[in-house]
Amino acid sequence: MKLKTLLSLLLTVCIATASRQPVPSLAGAWRQVESGNATVVFVLSDGYMMGAFHENGRFLGTQGGTYQADGKQLKIKLEFDTEDSARVGTTQTLTIDSFKNNQLVVSSPDGTDTYERIDQPSAQTPLAGLWRITARLGDNGQMSPMQRGARKTIKLLTGNRFQWAAINPETKQFSGTGGGTYTYKDGKYTETIEFFSRDNSRVGRSLTFEAELKGNDWHHRGQSSTGGKVSEVWSREK
Numbered sequence: 001m002k003l004k005t006l007l008s009l010l011l012t013v014c015i016a017t018a019s020r021q022p023v024p025s026l027a028g029a030w031r032q033v034e035s036g037n038a039t040v041v042f043v044l045s046d047g048y049m050m051g052a053f054h055e056n057g058r059f060l061g062t063q064g065g066t067y068q069a070d071g072k073q074l075k076i077k078l079e080f081d082t083e084d085s086a087r088v089g090t091t092q093t094l095t096i097d098s099f100k101n102n103q104l105v106v107s108s109p110d111g112t113d114t115y116e117r118i119d120q121p122s123a124q125t126p127l128a129g130l131w132r133i134t135a136r137l138g139d140n141g142q143m144s145p146m147q148r149g150a151r152k153t154i155k156l157l158t159g160n161r162f163q164w165a166a167i168n169p170e171t172k173q174f175s176g177t178g179g180g181t182y183t184y185k186d187g188k189y190t191e192t193i194e195f196f197s198r199d200n201s202r203v204g205r206s207l208t209f210e211a212e213l214k215g216n217d218w219h220h221r222g223q224s225s226t227g228g229k230v231s232e233v234w235s236r237e238k
Helices: 003-019
Strands: 028-032 039-045 048-055 058-069 073-081 091-100 103-108 111-119 129-137 143-145 152-157 161-168 173-185 188-196 206-214 217-223 229-236
Touching: 039 152, 039 161, 048 152, 048 161, 048 173, 048 188, 058 161, 058 173, 073 161
Parallel strands: none
Antiparallel strands: 028 039, 028 111, 039 048, 048 058, 058 073, 073 091, 091 103, 103 111, 129 143, 129 152, 129 229, 152 161, 161 173, 173 188, 188 206, 206 217, 217 229
8 A cells, every 4th residue: 555545544534533522421410491480300321311390399290211312312212201101112302402511402393492410420429320129128027139020110310319210111100200319428328309209298308328339239228208117229220
């Protein structure tokens, strides 16, 4: 190969490599701007998204599922949707109009929405990610593994926000959700509830649990908001 041809080839490769910019990560929590009186917050991590809508402590709705983003489009395959369960299993495609300065603008046939990033996972937030409950304390006082099936209870955490959902994507059944903010420090995990689909009166309460990470398992112990004993194992979803 001639030197001139080789240099031309290397230049072409360098230009092509430089033009492939890394796709910015959407991981974190996003609050919708100009959503009226309602609060609309979506949390994204580990390729999963959950969003909830509430107003003055009153739960209004939720949706979630897996997502993919390439910098131009955001595709969400819904696993639950309280507004229209018929959408479960379908894929929603949003156009990413703008993503800069922690502000995301997306559009669909229904219109254009703007979101602002309100937190982002980091090395200092080891609980960030998607978790699924895999064991809990049984009536016999022993930890009982939970069989994996279509029905599942999952929890998604970002830098300081969380949301859980009990769902069955196969039957399109939605059983409940809740979420808000959390802290994790010195083995103590504290949730402050901002919405709860089963009981609006629990909004504003804070619950503290003993928490221990063992590999891909999160051991979670304490008392529920009703005073019952809680001992669970959550495992990272891949």
